[in-house]
Amino acid sequence: METKHVCASICDRLPTPLSANHPWLVDWNIEAEEDDSRDHIDYTVRDPLSHQRCQIPSHLGKRIRGCSYGWVILSNHPHNDMWSLWNPMTSKIIRLPWLISRKGPNIIQQCCLSSPPDEPGSVFMVTAERYAIVFCRLDRKRKKLKWVEMSYAKQMRSIAGCDSFLYSLTSCNSKVYALTTVRSNLSVVHIDIMVKGREIVISLLPYMEVPYHYMNGCLSSTPFLIGCCTELFYVKLGLNGVGHITKETVGAVLVFKLDMTNKRWEEMKDFKDAAFFLDLAHDYSAFYSAAVPSGLGGYVHFLDRSGKVIHSYDFESKTIALSSMPACGAPLLECRLHGEDTENEMRVSSARDGNSNSTRIEAREENMEPCLLNFPFDVLKVIMEFCVGVEYLNFRATCKKCQSAAPVIQWSKGGRLHTYSLVSPWLMVLDKELGVISFIDPMFGDKYFIKTPRELIGDLRIYCSMYGWLLIRRHEGPLTFFNPFTSDIRELPFAPYLDSYCFSAPPTSSDCMVVGFTTRGKWPVYIHFVGREPSWRRFHLNFGVDGLRSFHFATLYRRNLYALYNNGGLGFIDTDNPDFTWCEGPRSSCTSPKQNFLMKCDEQLLLVVVSEFGECVEVFKMNDSTEWEKTESLGRYTIYICGKACLCIEAKTPEMANKIYFPRLHSENRKIVFYSLETRRYHTSDVEESFGGDFMGTKHHLDPHVWIEPSWL
Template sequence: MEQKQIFCGEQFPPLSIKHPWLVSQKAEEDDIEDQIFYTINDPLTQYRCRIPEWVGRYIDGCLHGWVILYDYPHEVMWSLWNPVTREIIHLPPLILKNGKPGVLEDCCLSHAPDHPSSIIFFTRRDEQTIVFCRLAGHQENKLTWTDMSYMEQLKNIINDVDDEFYLHCPTCCNGKVYALSKYNVIEVDIMVNDTEVVINLLPFTGLPYLQFLGICSYNHVLKGYGRDLFYILIEFDEIEKLRVVYIYKMNMTSMMWEEMEDLKDAIFFIELRDDKAFYSNYMPNIASELGGYIHILDQMGKVMYSTNVKDKTISISAMPCAVPKRYLSLWECSFPGDHRELFSKQEKKKDESPESHLLNIPLDVLGKIIEFCVGIEFLNFRAACKSCLLAAPMIRWDNGNGLKTYSSVSPWLMVFNKHRGIISFTDPMFGDKYFIKTPQKLIGDLRIHYSKYGWLLIEKYEPTNEQNSFVFFNPFTGDIRELPVGGAVPMPFASSFCFSAPPTSPNCMVFGPGNYDDSSWGIYIRRVSSKRPGYIIVFDNGDAGCDPSLRYPAFNGEDLYALLADGRLFLLEKIEDTDSSSRHVLVKSPRSCRGPSTRYFLVKCDQHVLLVIMCEFGESIEVFKFNDFTKEWEEINSLGRHIIIISDNTCLSIEAKMREMENKIYFSRLHSESEKIVFYSLETGRYHTSNDKNIKESFEDFFGTKYHLYPHTWIEPSWS
């Protein structure tokens, strides 16, 4: 591992205020701990030093220029350390009931210790109390901890308070302290006088309503910086894959949350922890090439998820194996001798460079320049200004017009860009991109449930209706067909829906699995062309376990194949028979790389049903074929002339239109640098990208790739 410099004793690395830094501790053989500094954009480069005040302690945060330190895992001894003055404040042992430390959640320092109202406090989920210590005007030997219950105050603010309503994620904003409590933001009003500390909880605002959150785990992050208050929601799917990241900023005038479309030259860093909820920090005005990201470090400290807020993609990268688990972002700290003044002067000089003369170029010349721009570059050029918009009209396409012969018949990766009102299509072989405007009826929050036959089944959020609307959409013809959702048996709440044939066919049927009571679940079935209401086939919960959601359905004749969350195959024979509940089969997944983070994908290939099993980050891929006679899985090593195309909600298989695509599995992932679509070759056992017919990058797993946060899926072109 590269180590550019090693600093010891009083020396510190030349930290730049324009670059985000992390620091962790590494224990050496002589029991002396080194602090290791990393940059987020280059974690393999290390700067090492030894800070005596940190030896034997871990870092819980950096607020108001002070580092919060504690002993781990006991969390009894806490202290505050100022990296500028080297002052350290030792807090008294934090021992609560029965002489044992309490289960502490999140820590907050209301003000710098010399502020007259400064306290350090923790929220406790188990006892629903606040534990605080007054700092201002007190000598170390007179500091004490106080444990205060807040439940009665919370009940006066929120009706029907239960165990899920507790304070967490406290943060400072504009001289005030705020915290989360389930769906609410609470103001923590702290008043300090000569004799006591009074803490009052006040209502502030609710959280943004997010319609399409799944049933999986998610984290709330509330972060204040200066006068700005941010809210971030992070959602994971059933295998702990980062699925969605939303970021909002509070408009203090209208008291409304506003979704952020771009972080520009700012970043967030969030560390997920198993013993605590998380640690977060915000850094504005960093180097321009590094801005615009929300970096999320997983609980094991091994994987960094980097969300690009502007283009709504998530890149994953592996942290060095030697990186310890505890991290701290250092942009709020100031070290002596860190050359900040020099960095500031250099950056100011750079900022004073002459303004670009791009906008002085005539429109016809701009038009010539745009001919060399494709995909995201094209959209960015159009969005730059009115002149660029006029010089670069929107690219449109129709059946074969301007497209390669291959492209018009091969599945494309389709992405809805909600903020720009654009739908993009990416050619998996050549990487070409095409765009259309999103129809007015589909502008807003939506979820893609299924893609087949060139049609999408979309659920659209309807804020004024009791139930969301469902539509079929063919983006190639622009045809939108509404699916009735009312009647005696309304559409159930389900995480996925699918259909058996194009909606133009009289045989098209819609299926939706869901829970109906504590002991049963069922599959909702509705024939699209019939005026008759839908009906439900009911199953006992024991048939499917705790999660009845069916994934990646595949239809073979009159039979429905689908996967349960644990990889078991659910086979429902004669789906149109209302008594089909007595003719269903559950088949265990084959022996493979199974584990808590294993992904399963089901797809119909020719006349067979195939199962693709993939480890968490694609380290291993296996393919199996289902034997309809023995009801068992058989491993296969080749797809022949076929390809498999996989996304989070759709799996397709077709005969390859080009020899270079045969025997490969395409994913809805892009290479982080080239932005080419990633595929897995069963012949080489590795991942690749292609440029035209030339195979490019070769790698072993998904590190160094990224995926979309916007609604996306694979779709087969169809102009009928």
């Protein structure tokens, strides 16, 4: 059985026996013809559990190839010689003639409907692998529709200077556009369609280049061109995955809108009432809905390559939530605590309705105090001495008596928060737009904020996090050490852009050594002794590994420098006599694409293997024979892993031991997610029972984020 999904945006002007106020997710179930249970199901983004089911025998064996102007495009995959257009609102079907080519098999790449079929000059077209466009004019006055094939290779060579394919076809304002590569730059091409009597003439015209933007260190990207009514959008998904991740994962999402008047791209920072839908699993189709129900806008939903998981990027929180098909990720509303200003805000908002109402609220608050806090004032002050951070602010906001017992404290200058923060590393997130750094406490979920130093505001890339320090680089800036707790910034001598870095000690130590790796060029290893030498040393090593692509998670262990290469093997360099040795990675039972994380834990070298969506988690340790052994328990230790840091520390509290913390939040309670090696399930600190066996129902940040051990020195 083959299942195909597509997000179809329904036009408001069409008759609507179904709801036209929001997009529908069409789930097509294709089975054998003798099975009478075949049907298609329409799920809504508003309520994935709500659906409408109907049987359409005429669509047996068809595959959804896209949706445009409220019409679903169908073909008989993999032959692609029978095409039809179906309007799910009116149940109307337009069957196109057989697509038979004399030049070879029909390897169809993209398809597009230039305008609604009932408009004069409407054309349905597909692009073939051999630099060809095959189109059919949807002229209802003609008794018989026919396909026409034309080669665009000559026109493309005159535009791009070489052969280049057209892809990401879309229509906007009854005009067709596509993406192509022109002189090494990604550009938009206008596919001009002119009607001359009964003939159609198609010409390719250069339009404009797409915008360039820094993608948070992503090494590749997937572009989409999306048209809707009179608007044209460019969506770019930045991809990680070359090296330590065997499957590409989205690391950045950018959306641009074209100003048709000035021919200028404008980056969209917010689109409250709109949503995008991208399909990475099938034909890279893309859809845009300008008006979705309140609270559901501001998202970019994309179906991943597996066709089983929907990723929903929230532009407001800059997080990606995961959900299984057919349930689309639903946006969450966020409530913010205003801390010390809560009482004043209550007075102002209440006073708008009249003085009597304001007085009544204040009186009720004063009457509630004896019921809530029947404690002597001195006892209350003693209790507050054990409160820190958000807990302290929440207590101050309770009532006047609590506010008097808990005076304002400069946390950065006091020692109470310093002691409290040593319980666990914190998840640190850099918001480059607001210039704010946030810290999330994995134990209680409390969040703390500090301002980003002015010299670090902008596009930052985090390379490593150890000892409470970050090794970062600002775009087109120097490599820099940064302690966010003390705001200490220390620039390093010039170094080329390398793939990965690690360091052996805090930069305040005389033993601090920074090591960088690259798989490009003659010098693959760079070493700098901070405080001893003014420049970097370069080393040429004979790796002896075929197809070496990258090094990640470099770790100093027993005077050797270890690192993962190509997301599997382990390589190590003898620092006394520089030479490279390598060994194979462990045999994991994870069958799906996976990530490997290398770290030092006490006197052992550990490797954590995590499958694509967290359904499989395994821990291995290296023995004295440099062989991997699977371990079922971490004992009193806790692991914190993310793409830029792997920390293993002794748990300060028993409830944190034998767990692996991920840089993920539960989609409902927004608590940090951890994996228990005892229960083999995922949990948060809010619930005793597990919430699942994978990452479904969780979300992660796209902004630069990393685990960091608080250090106030």
